[in-house]
Amino acid sequence: MSDATKAIFTGDRCLSCTACMANCPVMAAIKEYRGPKLVGPAHGRMHFSQEDVEESLNYCSNCKSCDRACPAGVAVSTLNMLQRAEYYKKHKQLRHENMLAHGERMAKLIRKMPFGAKFANVGMNVGKFLGVFNALGLAGKRNMPAYASTSFKNLFPKIRQAPSNKKVVLFTGCYTNDNEPQVGEAFVKVMNANGCEVLIDEGFKCCGSPLVVTGFLDEARQNADNNVAKILNWKRKGIPVVTPCTSCSLMLKEEYYELFGEQEMREAAENVYDAFEFLEILQERGEFNENLKSLNQKLLYHVPCHLKSQAIGLPAANILEEIGGVKVQTADAGCCGISGNYGFHKDKYEISMKVGEKLFARVKKKDFDKVISDCGTCRMQIHHGTDIKPCHPIEILAEAYQ
């Protein structure tokens, strides 16, 4: 608790300039939200000594646009999440909040049952049709993400790889593991093409992002401690941990330390890379495999908020433009609105769709061949708002290595 860069102390730096408010997409979408300055630094300054709770804090989506706008380095969104956790110390989470926070646990249970994924997917469709989602507090107009018939971790042992001295550990993230294992397969293919053997660590747990946003901070801390210990273990062996999910990488690289302030979280962060950030490092070292098949595709790139927050530029766009005939244009249309599990709450659905309007309009112009985005829930939101299904940029790169 002594390091002044930990989020709880950053509220004291607030200059009251309101840049965070001007950049908050939720504040622009609804008048009920009183905005990041008030619910973040203003309450953060009190260091949670007050009894009162700012009720509109519940509207914050943790998109982190406010943090990026702040000239004083206030960790506004993390202050919001810490205060949300204070709120939930006195108020029990609702059933649907509990469900959305514990997606990893649910997926594990489902996969233990015979034909579990298949039954769960049918059940979700029937549940949506019968209005069960609405009754549970979930957004009834939204499809729940379908479970893949086989998780990535079950597929992984069947993938044949040449042994290599250069190794990376894949932190799959829940969405790649349970819903889109093809992203994990594309990751392995790309890493193999670049001379890296991919390992997975069965001991990793969910990064904890869905737990943080729903106020389960103690559980998130347990996941953080578990994951940090594993990352440090790989660091001692000289093997980097790489993830294709931008929310996971942000959590592992920055949010653990902001939330919990342990020095080893910073040390672990030095061994974590976003997938394309890692490929850019290989490129800088002259180790990137440039033997790429020409694709002739115009790609529209929605840059996830949680990638922007990492301040590493646009590594996916830079790498994909190495492919002959590929042109990448950024959508430049702000937050997609779903922000992890935010848009799955019934009372947040309309807000999330309003926030996403500008992006949906941009995608609907259809002046491209494919839409790409590194974040699984951004891809879901774009698909839901436009009927156009995006893919992960690593799937495009894998295609070019064929």
Ligand code: SF4
């Ligand atoms: S995290 Fe996003 S929704 Fe929350 S206050 Fe900041 S900008 Fe607004």
Ligand code: SF4
């Ligand atoms: S942008 Fe930063 S300094 Fe300005 S009001 Fe918001 S938190 Fe305070």
